[in-house]
Amino acid sequence: MAFQRHVWLASILALTASALVHAQAPTINLYTFDSSLENGQGADAGIQSDIGDKITKRVICAANKAGWHTNIKTVPPKRALYSLRNQLVDGYFAISASHELAPYAIRSEPIALEKWYLYSRLPDAKVDVYDMGTVAGSNEERWLERNGYRIKLRVSAEHQLLALLFKKRIDTAVFDEARMAYIVQTAPPAQRQPLYRQFLRFAPMYLYVSYGFAAQHPGFLKRFNHHLRGCGSDVYQLNDTKKTLVRTLAQTYLDDLMSTGIPQAALSQEPGVSSFTDILAADSTWHALAPEFASRQAVELLARPASRQLAEWQRQSRGVIREVFITDDAGTLVASSQLTSNFWMGNRDDFKEAARGESGEFFIDPIHFDSSSGYFVTFVTTPLRSPSTGRLLGLIAFAIDAETIMLPSGLQDDPGYSHAPSGAVP
Template structure:
């Protein structure tokens, strides 16, 4: 396999490490070729290379290949001087890094940036000197660059735009020759993951402000408390939990209407479905678990029955926190980015009796929370 990459091969960064790790685990011979983005796309169209990274999903490339699951995610924000926020976005002067993913995105929607530069430092300096009204940049990259160029963050307004998955773009010809390769590559990504993608502090605050009050009220309802008290009276040995969990997973894989479907139809699960609707798609799923992490009620079909062996359950029980966020995950089938917010449920004596887990569509929630009904509520 010949892969083009815009990442300098001599750098031991996360993209290079991940790709090398995955291909080595798959025992798949490869060669890396240094190519800029534009050249790499052209070489793939001409079938001279088998893929390239880091890549984003581009409509113009759809006939020529397929993007892998994300190696990592970028968190794109608009950054603007406070005075520029009064301008309509179409009237703002944009700066961009030449050849970047953002530059390609501007091109795809017909926007011509006012200024193109060669580095992140140059781009943020343009903003600092007010030579442009707006830049679109990864949040972490902006924060690091702003420190280097001594830009005061209080002078800059920020607005969430979208998450952008970066992966390897493999050619159609190569995937036709090796039809099982992409699935194997995607399955190996978690084994070679470098750094988890987590919400920023400001994003966590936004989501907590939006849903925590309602979730705490839900956790105190008598029907929730009663269901958990009843479930906790019947403690299972771990062997029994694992067997039940395996049956749950197997039935889902075989599309059998079994354990999961039966729980989804219970009165409490249907109540959670109704409660979830008030968030207009921002909450993608709800799981209510007992002390052992067993599902007691669900608003959507869940991939497994037992949450007790997962971080979203364990991290909460091992701490005294009021809530815990897990890592942001990308669902390739729905193209949605989810994060789980876990909230402890306690009885009147303040004893842990279960956990309420909300699966939140991060992009939709952050986008809607930039709007307001005048009372601080997300639209």
């Protein structure tokens, strides 16, 4: 009986402690924008942590892991922006990069990646020629205005744009691919006819927190960003056509890089650590500080001639290559164009796979956000082997810009503005 009482008392104390911790967790008040709202209906409808939206779930997950509760409301975008500018709310998501908000708020790492297309009834429509419609206050509207495109009609909900397309009131509209699929699925039968689409850009979405909140809670955003990576992420698998393009790009840039002698010079240098234990210790410090700060090991590596030469070579790619680094046969960095997330890459699946590959083979990752470069990229890794013995000497990894991959040529200067038709969409 005494033992049972002790167990019962321990259980009560554990539950009480858990409840106290839960009750003491602070709350961050956030606004979000549902583009399906019409004329502000539902603007004050609170949505709590049981919301089914994928992006909202990810924000809640990262905030909870950072030690915060979330209080989220869906409001029209103009009200959300006004509230954030005037410090009336702690944060606002999901919003694309905003120069207008820079004086008032600071943004997180991307919480989602949207894939924007220009949709039209016309096979040869251009974003800067035909009559266009958009949702007032939306991310698409701000991007179109910022780039000087003429907008004929503004509506309050995305499904209205689809109706206007089929009524021939507008010729084109910009939609996120996933949102368009949902809108078509729920539209009347008359609005489910095929449309042409043209890829425009990848659009990262962010959480913006007010400077007032960030000043009061300086550690929040760093913890939030850290936990985002464990709360799911947006990745895009490349189809065979795009993988062929990536291999062609990678081969072109690999041939050019090898002709400079930079990889050969980098591999002739020692990593700067003498044992595997030292490698793991250096990697732990490196990873804990990056990408905000550079460890002593990182500063020394980035100062090497091969690293400086890689940085200059990357700049000459004009945005196609967002990052490039070289490791030895154990996966330890010997040169890098910029600060990476890790010093030792030997435990990464792509490096393990590439290390088993033959010379000339390319191992291609899905498109994802890379925190060290700050871009959505696909990593391409290839082994470097001795021509005479076949022994693995090291590996080279390129981070190729995601929007470049979506272009027909893959080599245009401004990958955010592609107008080549990619076919009809049912």
